[in-house]
Amino acid sequence: MCLAAPSRITAIQEGGFLAEVESFGNKRTVGLTLVPEAKVGDYVLVHAGFAVQILDEEAALDSLKAWEEILAAAKGGA
């Protein structure tokens, strides 16, 4: 039920109600009403036919970096 697939916005239809998104090679049309600030090129999570949130790549990369550093330090200290 609460699956949400990361998809890239490839086009926004006039009026901003609908957007074309692409996810792992699949293209589909989704509702855009819940993330009116989204732009073409943004990655969004799609749930039940609607984009529900813009993904923050910075935050994702920060998490990875933090984990890698913590684990490297733990390994070094072992």
Add this chain to the structure above:
Amino acid sequence: MHKEILKRFRDPELGRQMAEQVRERLDRLTDRLGRRVNVMEFCGTHTAAISRTGIRELLKPHVHLMSGPGCPVCVSDYVDIDRVIALAGMSGAIIATFGDMMKVPGSRTTLLEEKARGADVRVVFSSLDALAIARENADRAVIFVGVGFETTAPTAAVTVEQAVQEGRDNFFLYSLHKITPPAMMALLPDRDLQVDGILLPGHVSLITGRGYWDFLSRDLALPGVVAGFELLELLSAVDALASSLLEERCAVINAYGRAVREEGNLSALDALARCFDLQEGHWRGLGIVPASALKLKPELAPWDAEVRFPLENRPAAPPKGCLCGEILKGKKTPFDCPLFASRCEPARPVGPCMVSHEGTCATYYRYERFIR
């Protein structure tokens, strides 16, 4: 770009190192408590991800990961399913709903069986698809059966608003949408469960924001972590929860920062506030939970299937022997149920937890059984 990031979130080597760290922390916690720590994953998608990635098995000696009631299809009560089935029998009506709802047993039958008997029941992926069916069938009543938590409810809300804007008078919402905190408040204080901490649903949190969960630390003195769904995200969430418990810090942490903001999605929260009121709701397993069901506001009554097509409320009896209610509360596991994997399996489910992809029984059937 995000694909590469996702790949790294599934990196087995990093996962192994992180699992090592989590195990070490959890064992320190076990020593302190004199027992394994009890963590509930509320969300059904987490239940499936934790089993699929092997984390449940890997961490079994170190933490008791309990599966909670966070599967909206599973907690839909017989009473509601029976009503939807009654609506499917109305002359000329079209029922549109998500695929998972097709096999959920009411007291006597399912939507799938009704479809086989000739009812017009259609599977849609989105409420927008149901609205499109209403446009194409202007002379027939199209009832969208919306089911889901805070993640899904805003999508139904904006679709109803779209119907209002178009003056579409043959589209109706039957809302089975529910919100999650009342169920947590009903369940988590239960002494039998002894929940020490909670993994919070990631996609509900997209909408609600991290701050939504502060009541857990404030009112229940429980630590919580908003978790993502990839291998490393799940491990890091368990790790963060273990750290909180070790340091006796009672707070709600966001460990899904790439998607969840402090304040959530304000457009979606506004849509919920504009369209829905909270009423008492029937939850399978929990019974009637006050102020937990999202029902359309009175001014939207012309689009509310429950108001437009009132039905008698006949109480129904659950099937004998089915333990879904107890499993949803985390008090029993599927292995305790006499029907599990014998009379009840995904192809012929008896209870709702075997129906939905994220139901605890369906997940345990797929990933946790040993063929002896």
